[in-house]
Amino acid sequence: QSALTQPRSVSGSPGQSVTISCTGTSSDVGGYNYVSWYQQHPGKAPKVLIHDVSKRPSGVPDRFSGSKSGNTASLTISGLQREDEADYYCSSHAGTYTFVFGGGTKLTVL
Amino acid sequence: EVQLVESGGGLVKPGGSLRLSCAASGFTFSSYAMNWVRQAPGQGLEWVSAISSTSTYIHYADSLKGRSTISRDNAKNSLYLQMNSLRAEDTAVYYCAREGGNYFNDYWGQGTLVIVSS
Numbered sequence: 001q002s003a004l005t006q007p008r009s010v011s012g013s014p015g016q017s018v019t020i021s022c023t024g025t026s027s028d029v030g031g032y033n034y035v036s037w038y039q040q041h042p043g044k045a046p047k048v049l050i051h052d053v054s055k056r057p058s059g060v061p062d063r064f065s066g067s068k069s070g071n072t073a074s075l076t077i078s079g080l081q082r083e084d085e086a087d088y089y090c091s092s093h094a095g096t097y098t099f100v101f102g103g104g105t106k107l108t109v110l
Numbered sequence: 111e112v113q114l115v116e117s118g119g120g121l122v123k124p125g126g127s128l129r130l131s132c133a134a135s136g137f138t139f140s141s142y143a144m145n146w147v148r149q150a151p152g153q154g155l156e157w158v159s160a161i162s163s164t165s166t167y168i169h170y171a172d173s174l175k176g177r178s179t180i181s182r183d184n185a186k187n188s189l190y191l192q193m194n195s196l197r198a199e200d201t202a203v204y205y206c207a208r209e210g211g212n213y214f215n216d217y218w219g220q221g222t223l224v225i226v227s228s
Contacts, residue, residue: 036213045205048214101147
């Protein structure tokens with residue numbers, strides 16, 4: 001159950017787009033279309049942004065989008081806003097009723 | 111409104127035990143699988159354990175396997191995590207989370223802090 005690999009940090013200016021990658025293996029990200037993404041502000045609980053690779057729960061702005069190619073999933077945030085500054089985590093199904101998270105990416109809005 | 115409220119955290123000595131609880135409301139608890147996820151101070155999220163809606167399927171992360179037991183009481187709308195032989199590296203905020211569908215967590219509690227220290 002090794003953690004998925006995410007960049008430690010990314011940054012962008014308001015209005016720009018950023019993409020956060022999440023690399024796993026054929027046993028998790030590459031093996032299932034069950035990748036999800038979470039946003040976490042300091043001192044708060046995580047909030048789901050994307051599930052099933054690219055599906056957005058109701059209430060999540062369409063500025064957030066997800067995709068996957070092989071063993072790597074990606075979260076793209078377009079039209080960056082100040083309130084997007086947070087930590088972002090990917091997660092993947094990793095076999096019967098097990099999950100694995102990425103190490104997290106800190107997004108700084110310049 | 112879906113609510114998940116964890117309790118039971120606190121300061122415990124290495125080797126000690128703790129039972130975490132999660133009270134659920136605002137949805138049909140018995141219809142959903144549930145998870146425990148933890149976050150060590152300044153660190154990332156780590157999945158800890160999962161239990162299916164009827165307790166038929168139970169799984170643990172390697173880090174807590176053999177030292178913890180997840181359970182639920184659907185009549186009381188409650189989820190539990192019994193942790194034994196606690197170590198300093200188990201210090202973390204423990205979140206309970208509802209599994210909303212295909213292996214993702216759509217609702218999370220605010221977490222309960224467990225500190226393992228002598």
